[in-house]
Amino acid sequence: MSVADEVAVKDKIWEYRQEVDKLLREATKTLAEKTKMLALTATSDGDLYYAGAANILDMPEFYDYNLTHHLLATLDTPEFWWNLLEHDTDVFDIMLGDEIDPKVLLSQCGFVYEKFKSPHVSGAIGVVGPSRLNYPVVIPFVRYMGGLIGEFTSSW
Numbered sequence: 001m002s003v004a005d006e007v008a009v010k011d012k013i014w015e016y017r018q019e020v021d022k023l024l025r026e027a028t029k030t031l032a033e034k035t036k037m038l039a040l041t042a043t044s045d046g047d048l049y050y051a052g053a054a055n056i057l058d059m060p061e062f063y064d065y066n067l068t069h070h071l072l073a074t075l076d077t078p079e080f081w082w083n084l085l086e087h088d089t090d091v092f093d094i095m096l097g098d099e100i101d102p103k104v105l106l107s108q109c110g111f112v113y114e115k116f117k118s119p120h121v122s123g124a125i126g127v128v129g130p131s132r133l134n135y136p137v138v139i140p141f142v143r144y145m146g147g148l149i150g151e152f153t154s155s156w
Contacts, residue, residue, distance in 0.1 A: 001140035009034065009141070010148060017152040020121050024049050024149070027125060031145050035127050035138050040075070042085055043123035048078035061108045061130040070105040071128065084111075085124045091115045092143060096131050112138050114146025118153035125149060 012030045016022040024041045032039035032052025040050040053072065056062045062071070074080045084100065092114050097107040110133045113126025125146050127138055 001144060005034070005141075006144060009144060013148065013152075020153065023152060024121075024123075024125075027145055027149055031125060031127060031141060034141050035134075037127035037129040037133070037138065038071075039125070039127050040081060041123060041125040042078060042081040043121055044082065044086075045121070045123075046078050046082060047123075048075065048081060050075050056129060059130050061132075064108075067106070067108055070101075071109065074106075082123075085113065085115065092146070094135070094139075112142050114142050116146050116150040116153065118150060121153050 009030055013023060013026045016026045024043070024047070028039045028041045028049040029051040031037075032055060036052070036055050036058070038050065038052045038056050040048060042048050053075070056068065056071065062068045084095070088095075093112075095111040095113075097109065100106045100109055100111050108131055109128055110131040111126055111128050112133065112135070113124045115124040116122065126142050127133070129138075
């Protein structure tokens, strides 16, 4: 990740650093824009923020109606994502296929996320896409965004 990208990302969410809801919403939107993926943020309070759902339609894997339908349906169930994250003790992780959904419905998907924790909010931010994600691009953005959220929320 270039310094210019770091500055652009931090600048984009800086003005929202004092309000949890707006910070998480803008961070999720910015991550989707920068990675061209479906970005999501799940909190331990059961909130789910997502952006970039249309981005997945640009990828051949998601021409499969059943896969796309199932992935989009999970966006209506925040507990699916939080349960997935809650059972994983790693702060940063990459999950593929069966690790995401043992029912094989999301077997072609990859999920990269970074957890954040502060006295006021805890959760994770990440991106979902095909298992062939562009990891060298996605990972630095996800890690940086998770770190920024942790940094901003820890000072409240």
